[in-house]
Amino acid sequence: MNATAPSRWRRPVNLAALAAVAVLALVGCTASADVIAYDLPAQSARYSFEAETNGVKTVWEYTSDRPTKPDTPTSQPCIADEIVKDPGPCRPEPLIFLRYDLGLDLANTVKAHGLHRITVTGYYQERLSKPPTVTELRVEASLDGGKSWQPAITKAGGQNTFTAKIKHPKRDEAPGGVGLRITAIDSAGDTVKQTIPKAYQLR
Structure with a gap:
């Protein structure tokens, strides 16, 4: 992995599986089966992770470095601890995940x-001992299949939770439904951008 430039992965995966895979930062391991394992340089660097499943594209950018000691609770060990010999220190990566209530x-x-x-609520894996706070969230909507995007009025709610008001046209003006593009930023400068080409239909 290049310490001076973001490293990118492209792989169609199930989002549920992605949550278990993308959160590992392992030292001295290799990729096998559905577990992605990689070495990190000792110095802090900016990384990018990209995944796409069923047309939903998610791109994370975050800062990380090689862990010097394990940072996972004993009740929830890293996957590599179970399947890789001497994996080295392991910890979850600070990826922001998004949960939706679309009504x-x-x-x-x-x-x-x-x-x-x-x-929209941002959250992290429970195994992350000191998760950042989601400080900003932007919502954009598309009514033409992703050709153009319009910002929605977004407001902070509870912790890591935001609400957005989307203006819907008449049904025949958006026959393909409504697409959503969400961008979240946390207090550590980590980001996620998730694009859902067709989030729901109008009636």
Whole structure:
């Protein structure tokens, strides 16, 4: 891994599996099966991790360095501790994950022609001993399949939680539904950008 330039991975993965895979920073290991293992240089550097599944694209950028001691609770050891001989110190990476409450009905649709509120919460793996705080979140909506994006009015709520109001047109003006692009930044300067080409349909 180059310490002076971001390193990028492109791999279609299941987001649930990604949560278990992308959070590992392992020393002295190699990639095998569905576990991504890599060496980190001792000095701090900026890294990028990219994943795409079912059309949803997520890009993380974060700062990390080689751990000098393990930083995981004994009740939740790193995967590499179980499958790799002498993996070295291990800790989760400070990736921001996003949880959505889109206010959908049972058909995954939302009423057209008006303002609609969604809630987005940033969170980290529980194994991260000192997670940062999500300080900023931006929401953009697309009504034309991602050709153009319009910012939504976004407001901070509880811890790491934000609400956004999206202006919906009439149903026939957005036949392909509503796409969302979310960007979150935390107190450590780590970021995530997640693009959902079709988050829901209008009714």
